[in-house]
Amino acid sequence: MLGVLTMAQFTTQQHMNQKRASASGVDGGLLISNLVEGNARLRQEVTDLDAQMASYRSATNQSKLQAMQDELEKLKAFNGAVEVYGPGVQVTLDGPAAVLDLQDLLNELRNAGAEALALNGQRLIASSIIEPMADGTIIIDGVAVYRPYIFAAIGDPATLETALLRPGGLLTVFSNSRQGLMVHVQQRDRLTAPVHSSKRAFQYTVPVK
């Protein structure tokens, strides 16, 4: 009970200290670093696309085929349409984790730069659903998962770890203010994200070209 009260106090304090839409030093600095990093990613994409265009120009049918196959593989990896492996971090969450905690953690992993994600061996894609059943069981895209919750996040291990463990981040909040919730991050050389068994097709959506 004391823990709950202390946390409520802390949370209220946090709320009171927040100012909306202010360009104060801290907000501005954080925003700038986010924008700088985001623009760097956009520039990388421009470079990649330029290289792709270059390989198409004055290409034989064989090299066009290769370039298109490379792009297809990249898209399939992004969409969870193929199993992928690579380095990254394993994030273990144990204790009384609720559905919202898992959703927040998934969001945090994407924010940290994860390229492919799996939870207890199930691939997570953009439209993946984490939902609770009446008995408290957690279901991911129709399949039940149980504690401990182990996320595999493929990407640069050091970048992912640093982003996840930064002060004020979700993991810090989990460890400091959520009693009984244990979270652990570990760098790994090789993690696997299996293929997503999606049977969803567009029923209402028409692509505009």
Place this chain on the structure above:
Amino acid sequence: MAVMRQPLVRSNLTLTLMAVVVGLVLAWQLQGPRATPPVGYTPGDPRDRTVNTIEQLETEQSALKAEIARLRADLSAFQSKAAEETDRLRRLNDELDAQRAAAGLLAVRGPGVAVTLDDSNIRNIPASSDPNSFLVHEFDVRDVVNVLWLAGAEAIAVNDERIVGNTSVYCVGSTVMVNTTRLSPPYVIRAIGEPGALAETLRNPSYLSSLRQRVERYGVKFQVAPTAKMTLPAYIGGFSVRHCSIQ
């Protein structure tokens, strides 16, 4: 009592890196040409520099996004042309189109719902109340997105930023960011799918309890409008799978 999630400072950089970046940007600003100070500010007010820097970065962001959109269109046109040459290339091109649509790289249209979230209109906040109760937070936007996927949404955009595999909805201070793009309220979350099913799930009291509570008590806005036809823009941004290998 419902658990109120604490808004977090979400950034994907370390504090050290942030400090370095901000330092560099400020140093560069100091060397740059002097901008005319706006009325009411002391010359050299650090807030001006911060705001200027943010504006410059956002201008650069828009230019880069336009460049990516142009390159993707060129590439797609090139591939369609190549597809005319052989059957194999045509099949590959069809497969590419399908994967692009699934990835969110194509604009899409269809029926669905538009959900509007906005801060409360109440301006005289009692001293005893938490001002944050009157605001829409990044987790509200995220929770609505999650409920929409649950309800069978096929494609989602928030203020015209498409939700794709690497999208995170987070906040920097009090600013909501999606795809590293700064959004301002009202947040309009549009989803394509069966409008009735989407609207019904959004009304289900089992979901969005924190938001519903603040709608009732503090006047936070949460409106759901079924729509017969809407168009969602393509995702324009980077996606890296550099560290992923295929078996």
